[in-house]
Amino acid sequence: MTELNYDFDHLDSLMDDAGLDALLLTSKHNIQYMLGGYRYIFFSAMDAIGHSRYLPVIIYVKGQKEHTGYIGNTMERGEHENTPFWVPHFYPVGWSSLDSTIQAIKHLEMIGVTAGRIGVEPPFLPSDAQDALRDALPDAAFLNATSVLENLRAVKSPAELRTLREASERITKAMQATIAASGVGSTKHEIIERLRQEETKLELEFDYCLLTLGASHNRAGSNQAWADGEILSIDSGGNLGGYIGDICRMGFLGEPDAELIDLLGEVEEVQQAAFAEVKAGAPGIAAFTAGQAVLARQPNKQHMDFFGHGMGLVSHEAPFLLTNHPVSYEGRDAENPLKAGMVLSIETQMQHPTRGFIKLEDTLTVTETGFEMFGTEGRGWNRGGTG
Template sequence: MMHDISPLHATSVDDLPYSMAALDAAMEAAGLDALVATSKHNVRYLLGGYQFIFFSAMDAIGQSRYLPAFVYLRGQPDNTGYFANKMEIHEHKVTPFWVPHFRPDHWGSVDTMTAVAEHLQKCGVASGRIGFETVFMPKDGYDALAQALPQSSLVDASMELTRLRMIKTKPELDLLREATARISESMQATIQASGQGSSKHQIIERLRQEETRRELAFEYCLLTLGDSHIRAGSDQTWNKGEVMSIDSGGNLFGYIGDICRMGVLGEPDTELVDLLGEVEAVQQAAFACIAPGRTGAEMIAAGEAELRRGANAKHNDFFAHGMGLISHEAPFLMTNHPVAYEGIDAERPFEPGMVLSVETTLQHPSRGYIKLEDTVILTDEGHEVFGGDERGWIVSTQAD
């Protein structure tokens, strides 16, 4: 499954992962007359898969920053606009954007938002409620928009966009499945190629290379060795009989795979088998409650009940969250654990197309950090675990 451009690169509204009717309904419910999206992940989603490669790993340029803007007016799809960097004219020439108004005229945040305001005025939205993303709008851009539209009310629309993305389409799920499979393969290759004396820095770099070789954009690697619970890179080395916890996110055309797997240098002893089995039992108890109509609260209760039955319950922890274009997106299932948000979707019935990350961590005082994290999707019949292979101990035989 190799692509030069995203398989979600929409050339018409029919290719989008959402419908204009759904967007209109969300805006009407929030009382929004217009929407201005400026985060790279939401612009990518609303455009249907496109992201400008020049700014894929940075934002700053000159004395300002890249600020793409997707503008939508409720009930007026013909006035949809994309306000882009001047260099994006070349992308348009190769694969034209579907938006009726493509404006590659800008370099920074102020000129982008000034042009957005002019567009809204021409479309008859000089007042009313305009939704924007508070955490993805620089102050100078906000000031330019507010000053140009003094009669309007600027309100946060971040949650409306998050909700729009919550149910994934089949092409989105295919990307998440493939991203997770490639991370799993990369982890197996990394563990089996690492051995006695390999440092954390070396292991993380090897994983980065393995994921890059599989055409993933490497995001991070959280790594522990031996009895340490510290997950940062260092010169610590792996030694015979020690465990490795390797937790990584890599994205494929914007969609993030996120799993954790366990390695051991040499064959695992009975205690290690039992410890990972205790973690796996919690995961399986949670999986059993993942189906349409069930709730996050039920899943969490089942996972935590199994956790309490384990011999190492006081060292164990269970967590679950949504996944997709960003880590920790809707559904939001747990409160302040560990990321500071409210579990507002805990009682919301699961629906097909939701994507969850389910993780159990045992911080054993002498054997180390033992964790499994899995990506799980809701299907019509129940659920599917992505990257479900090699969930036991992955053995490296390079102990000498």
């Protein structure tokens, strides 16, 4: 059987807590997680095809993994032939959302699950699929199972942590190479494209780059050019095997003056205050309370913001520690103890009115005694135009 990053007893326990009898999963990230890392490459970047879309489906019944089914695209038959999926039932039949849903209904009927409480992922379930399920299975209740899978993924396995560490280290390396190779006259579009190439050379899948130059706080791509004596902030997500590395680093054309050193020092002081509170058993909110307390004492506090989030296969996932800051969700895990193997992104930014956008974003994994940071290089001022 494929090595999985979860165990079925834990999954069954989470389903018990949520009152679910079965799961019908349709998000690509949870399909990947349940299948042990597999994601079909043909639809990796885009789901739309013809008049519909690719809709992979995993069906799992609590305590009965022998009934697990996977519905994929017809071309996935070859993937299964080369590296068989662990699931006992595989149906390579789907060219549309309804193809997959009809087969899912047939599988549920075959295994005798036509009633009870079935967990689905509403944000990832098309309306035509939802209607078909409700019409075919009127005695079943379809409930939101999003949190069940979020909690299942919250503590990362050693293999997942290795991937996240590697993703972060490759991004920092790509950023340092990009800053060094960029200089006077390099436009934001050119710098972003250079970063994409650097990340691609390191076998990362480039997700995005948020970039500022000079005193501007605008992080979108443009023809603005980097000038001597200006700062640069570069914030990028790169994907390795589905797992996200998310880092922000700073650059400068020339030699940073004392004011810039002090400004980045304010950001770093907030980061370090938060890091100090990260360890297994500590409430998740403790790091953010500490960071906010230090931020409140900074000379430029009125221009600063501080926040953080869990990350892994999704850029914001469990543990959820802050409410609607910056993304809309409840900080439901704020008072819960952190667990070893959870992964956090901690970030502090300053939108200085004359010097520009100054930010550090770091990725940490929680350990029994504290934390380990991924991608530690380049956390000071990186010199541009040296490569």
